[in-house]
Amino acid sequence: MRIGWPRRVSAQVLAVQLALTAGVTVLATGLFLAPLASELDDQAMHRALVIAQTAATDRDLARDLTGTPPTVGGPVQARAETIRRATGALYVVVMDTRGIRWSHTNPREVGRHVSTDPATPLSGREIMQIDTGTLGRSARAKVPLYGPGHRLVGAVSVGIGYDSVHARLLASVPGLLRYAGAALAAGALAAVLVARGLRRRTHGVAFTDISALLDEREAMLHGIREGVVACDRHGRIRLVNDEAARLLDLPADAVGRLVTEVLPRGRTVEVLAGRVDGADLLAVSAGRVLVVNRMPTADEGAVITLRDRTELDRLGRELDGTQGLLDALRAQAHEHANRLHTVLGLIEIGRPGEAAALITEVAHTGHELAERLAEHIHEPLLSALLAGKAAIAAERGAELRLAPGTSFPAGAVDPRDLVTVLGNLVDNALDAVTGHPRRDPFVEVELHTEGTTAVLRVADTGPGVPPGDREAIFTEGWSTKPGRGGAQVVAVAAVGAPGGPGAAAGPPGGGRPAHGRGIGLALVRRLAERYGGTARVAARPGGGALFTVVLPEALAPGAGDTPAPPPTTGPLPAPVSEATAPGGAHPWSRS
Numbered sequence: 122m123r124i125g126w127p128r129r130v131s132a133q134v135l136a137v138q139l140a141l142t143a144g145v146t147v148l149a150t151g152l153f154l155a156p157l158a159s160e161l162d163d164q165a166m167h168r169a170l171v172i173a174q175t176a177a178t179d180r181d182l183a184r185d186l187t188g189t190p191p192t193v194g195g196p197v198q199a200r201a202e203t204i205r206r207a208t209g210a211l212y213v214v215v216m217d218t219r220g221i222r223w224s225h226t227n228p229r230e231v232g233r234h235v236s237t238d239p240a241t242p243l244s245g246r247e248i249m250q251i252d253t254g255t256l257g258r259s260a261r262a263k264v265p266l267y268g269p270g271h272r273l274v275g276a277v278s279v280g281i282g283y284d285s286v287h288a289r290l291l292a293s294v295p296g297l298l299r300y301a302g303a304a305l306a307a308g309a310l311a312a313v314l315v316a317r318g319l320r321r322r323t324h325g326v327a328f329t330d331i332s333a334l335l336d337e338r339e340a341m342l343h344g345i346r347e348g349v350v351a352c353d354r355h356g357r358i359r360l361v362n363d364e365a366a367r368l369l370d371l372p373a374d375a376v377g378r379l380v381t382e383v384l385p386r387g388r389t390v391e392v393l394a395g396r397v398d399g400a401d402l403l404a405v406s407a408g409r410v411l412v413v414n415r416m417p418t419a420d421e422g423a424v425i426t427l428r429d430r431t432e433l434d435r436l437g438r439e440l441d442g443t444q445g446l447l448d449a450l451r452a453q454a455h456e457h458a459n460r461l462h463t464v465l466g467l468i469e470i471g472r473p474g475e476a477a478a479l480i481t482e483v484a485h486t487g488h489e490l491a492e493r494l495a496e497h498i499h500e501p502l503l504s505a506l507l508a509g510k511a512a513i514a515a516e517r518g519a520e521l522r523l524a525p526g527t528s529f530p531a532g533a534v535d536p537r538d539l540v541t542v543l544g545n546l547v548d549n550a551l552d553a554v555t556g557h558p559r560r561d562p563f564v565e566v567e568l569h570t571e572g573t574t575a576v577l578r579v580a581d582t583g584p585g586v587p588p589g590d591r592e593a594i595f596t597e598g599w600s601t602k603p604g605r606g607g608a609q610v611v612a613v614a615a616v617g618a619p620g621g622p623g624a625a626a627g628p629p630g631g632g633r634p635a636h637g638r639g640i641g642l643a644l645v646r647r648l649a650e651r652y653g654g655t656a657r658v659a660a661r662p663g664g665g666a667l668f669t670v671v672l673p674e675a676l677a678p679g680a681g682d683t684p685a686p687p688p689t690t691g692p693l694p695a696p697v698s699e700a701t702a703p704g705g706a707h708p709w710s711r712s
Contacts, residue, residue: 132389138315138317142308152300165260165281166249172208173264173279174247176201176215183268185543186215186223186275191232197223198231211259211282215266217275218243230255239263242276251283258283348427354420356380356394368427369406388596388643389413393425403430404641450512457483497523498568499531502540507566510547514564517555521547521609524567532677538648539575539675543568544666545641546579551664553583574654575675582665591658595646 176182185196185333192198201213201224204308212226221241225231236255241248249262259280268274277333342349348365352358356379359370380393389404391397392413404414412428460483467476494504507521514521533539547564554562559582567578642656649656654671661667 138312139309142305142312145425146301146305149304150298162251162260165283166251166262168261169210169279169281170247170249170262170264172204172210173262173277174281176204176213176277177264177266182215182277183266183274186217186266187268191217191221191223193231195223198225198228200224202226208279209554211256211280212278214278214280215275216278218273223275226256228412239276239278239280242278243273245269245273254280256280256282273696283308286460348425348429350393350425350427351418352380352393352425353422358383359422365425365427368411368429369407378563398529403640405640405647407421410640410644424626493523497527500528500529500533500536500539501531502536503529503533503543503568506540506544507547510544510551514551517551518562519551519554520561520563522563522565524565524580527566529568529570529575530676532679533575534675537576538652539672542645542670542672543577543579543647545645546577546670549641550579550581550583550666550668554581557583559664570676573674573676575672577670577672578667580661580665580667585660585664594658595642595656648672 134306167560176696179200182197183201185200189195189197201215204210205213214235215224216235216239218224220234220243222231222233222235237252242265245265247262247264249260251260252256252479253259254261259282261278261280263276265273266275266277281286314537319703342360342362344366345362348368349360349362350365350369351360351500358375358378358380365371366375369384371383381390382392384393384406387405388397389411390405392402392404395415395417400414402415404411404413410430410433412430413484414426416424416426418424449520460479464476464479467473467479494508498504498507507523511521543566547566550564554564564582565580567580569576569577646656649670649672652672652675654673654675656668656670659667660667
């Protein structure tokens with residue numbers, strides 16, 4: 122069976138750690154043995170030196186060396202052998218100044234010249250060395266031997282058998298190997314534990330798979346059209362893809378910073394930080410409507426996904442406006458049929474003059490509406506919006522009026538922003554007045570400019586906004602409208618108005634955060650703040666609410682120079698003058 126390199130990360134790490142542990146253990150053992158052998162050699166040489174120095178201090182040995190011949194039974198041989206046996210040395214050799222032995226462990230060597238160079242001790246110096254002589258390899262020391270009057274008479278050479286040094290070294294190896302084995306076992310156990318922990322963390326993935334997974338993750342994160350943000354347990358951003366950076370307008374250095382540092386205070390930060398629970402939460406960032414979902418991770422962090430619902434929300438508002446126009450046209454067709462029957466009856470009973478007068482009145486009503494809007498509001502999108510809203514208001518039993526002094530020139534920098542603001546405010550005002558029991562309900566719109574600044578005011582005769590809710594209603598997610606069947610909807614501008622002119626008409630206790638609602642007025646304020654302006658609500662004299670939105674630099678330079686038309690007041694002529702709204706509608710019932 123062929124044994125190959127493991128593929129799993131944990132197995133590879135284990136193999137590497139075991140190899141490193143074994144290598145370090147062997148290296149440490151070798152590094153310990155090398156100086157140990159040298160130390161044992163040094164100890165043996167010093168021992169030999171001490172024996173030699175002790176022998177050289179014996180005055181009788183110096184006297185016998187100079188007074189007797191070198192013989193096996195001589196006094197020098199006898200004294201040297203006594204010293205050798207007492208110290209356990211391999212040999213004790215006493216030589217004269219010519220290098221002739223006067224003593225030796227082997228008696229046959231007495232009277233012969235030494236086998237190694239005696240020049241150093243015979244010159245008066247001591248020497249220690251590991252050398253090989255007639256008795257083999259030994260640790261030896263040689264010292265000079267002085268006689269009376271400190272006269273050099275010879276030298277003493279002592280040798281310690283190298284086999285004994287080697288034996289001591291070998292005797293220390295088993296203990297050293299036991300320690301090395303224990304260290305290796307501890308290292309192997311630690312390596313196994315680390316590998317098991319790594320295996321749990323990497324789920325048994327191979328190195329090649331990790332590289333492929335990283336490549337796939339990068340391609341997926343930066344290729345999908347949803348924003349993805351990953352945060353750690355402290356709310357610090359650790360990953361963000363291109364779409365999330367675009368949707369949240371994050372700076373280039375957002376990774377590694379806290380969410381609260383890179384985003385302004387508001388619901389978006391609350392949702393990203395996990396302070397708001399729920400699925401498909403709505404937030405507004407940089408004028409975009411986002412659907413946010415937050416999934417906690419095992420390390421107490423979270424992965425947040427963001428979907429852009431701005432276009433869907435816009436289409437929903439357009440659909441709502443279209444639906445309103447269809448309802449108005451349906452009522453208008455019904456009313457037109459009634460009037461045709463009236464004209465036919467007048468002709469049949471012989472009153473053609475009255476029939477002609479009725480036809481003239483009906484035709485004049487449509488022309489008057491278009492003429493008044495065109496006379497006071499020169500921005501086409503705004504005049505078209507108000508024409509449609511006038512029809513919807515009439516169909517719902519309310520009046521849409523232009524306030525005195527209303528005048529708005531053409532030349533808006535971005536008319537769609539003005540349509541968003543005015544459409545949200547008017548829709549919420551209609552919701553408020555049609556659900557509030559009052560005679561002659563109406564919504565009054567005032568548009569005018571101050572240089573390049575656009576000022577939009579919408580007043581209604583609804584129940585008004587309590588002072589305590591006048592800031593909260595501009596927060597995304599805050600609404601008094603119940604969801605339709607519990608569903609989370611963002612379909613029209615009125616849905617998003619958490620507390621439009623009729624915010625107080627909701628359940629007792631004021632507004633509440635709601636899923637799928639509370640976007641319209643948040644968009645209004647965000648748009649105002651983007652222009653550097655304001656969005657406020659106050660009480661209308663006589664009852665109701667008054668919303669004021671100021672948009673600096675909303676008009677191109679010179680756009681506000683159009684001469685103001687004569688003041689006007691009163692309701693806009695509705696295409697359907699006799700239609701009525703469904704009775705008893707709650708001011709927040711539209712969705």
